[in-house]
Amino acid sequence: MTPVDLADDIPTEIAPLVSALNDLLSRLAKAVQAQRVFVADAAHELRTPLTALKLQIQVARRENRSIETGSLFQKLEERTNRAIHLVQQLLSLAREDAATSNGKPRANLARLASQVVADLSVLAEQKEIDLGLERVRIETGSDSLYVAGDETSLGSMLTNLVDNAIRYTPQGGRVDVRLVIEVDTVDVEVVDTGPGIPEVELDRVRDRFYRAGNTSGTGSGLGLAIAVKVATKCRAELLIRNRQDRAGLSVAVTGLKRVSNVNPGDTKAA
Ligand SMILES: Nc1ncnc2c1ncn2[C@@H]1O[C@H](COP(=O)(O)OP(=O)(O)O)[C@@H](O)[C@H]1O
Ligand SMILES: [Mg+2]
Structure with missing residues (x-):
């Protein structure tokens, strides 16, 4: 207003x-x-x-x-x-x-995702969870994977999603981080083999400080709220769904906008 x-x-x-x-x-x-x-x-x-x-x-x-x-x-x-x-x-x-973003921030999503996966691999190893990162290409113009959005914010969004997947998946499970690359957009999906979330609570877990009733272990209930906030700021959407093929949760950030990897005057494009 x-x-x-x-x-x-x-x-x-x-x-x-x-x-x-x-x-x-x-x-x-x-x-x-x-x-x-x-x-x-x-x-x-x-x-x-x-x-x-x-x-x-x-x-x-x-x-x-x-x-x-x-x-x-x-x-x-x-x-x-x-x-x-x-x-x-x-x-x-x-x-x-x-934060109100100044200018047009952009982030190297491929690098961010590998970094987050590497940072959390110790946690995954402790639980003998097979943590993987893959790229799925639907239709791509170039190899670069820059998206519109602040790098720190996108990093904390990804960290929270992968951290949840590892934390709530039992010993010996599997967590896959997928970058689904399309011509103008990228989706990031984090899919696990954990217990999922009771259907009636799927909307509420986005709320600040809300933790689902069947959740064990410690937590603040702020991770998904942070992720939703970042996704919205990037004009993307955060979808939380239980898997259809087996027990597990799929959390997807859909519609991150791809941008050029070259800033005017910037020569070290990755
Ligand atoms: N991958 C997941 N599998 C099962 N439940 C999850 C998963 N991710 C989130 N949740 C549920 O959503 C709640 C909110 O998550 P989050 O906001 O990250 O808070 P926290 O992890 O600190 O509890 C969690 O407490 C848990 O009940
Ligand atoms: Mg969390």
Whole structure:
């Protein structure tokens, strides 16, 4: 909602009303902006003491190797890791809420996807999950895979989707990341062999802080909210579906816009 220009043809009787509404709208916009800045600042400020706390716990753990304190320190470290993760997710979300893209950002999707898969391969190995990345070409003009969108944002979207797939798929399962390349667009699909999500909750899991009822393990419920936000900003869509062929979830970001890999004046195109 944006204020109406009073210079427009507005009957004089309703001009005071329009002006009052305009005033309200601009105060509302300021309040929303202030709240976003507050969340971002608070998350940022929390990160430093939490990281320091984690380091102190690690030192204390090393110096006290007795049986009794061992599990206590381990719990402390796990809880601190959870708090750090929550703060990081809050920061990502605040960043997506606030950021208005300047210029025309573009990201190398192929590189981003390999990076995310490489970063999360340790987690996959721990669970003996077969994590794969493949390109499916429907009809392509060129080999490059640049899309419109901010690289950091797209990276955190992909990280959240692949992280979910690995986290919620049982030991020994399989997670496939597919880049489906078409002439003007690319879709990214993350498909797993986990339990999927009960149909009635498929819409709700996009909400902030919502976790499905059958979910075990720790989490913040912010990952999919971040992914939806990034997809929307890229004018793409996030589709969450249970697999038809077997148990598992398929999360797809469809319609990412392909852009040229060459910026004017940029010579090191990949
Ligand atoms: N690949 C998946 N398989 C099964 N359930 C999933 C999957 N991805 C997301 N979910 C469900 O959606 C919920 C929200 O996901 P997310 O927003 O990433 O939060 P978090 O992972 O921190 O709980 C999860 O708690 C889980 O219930
Ligand atoms: Mg998650």
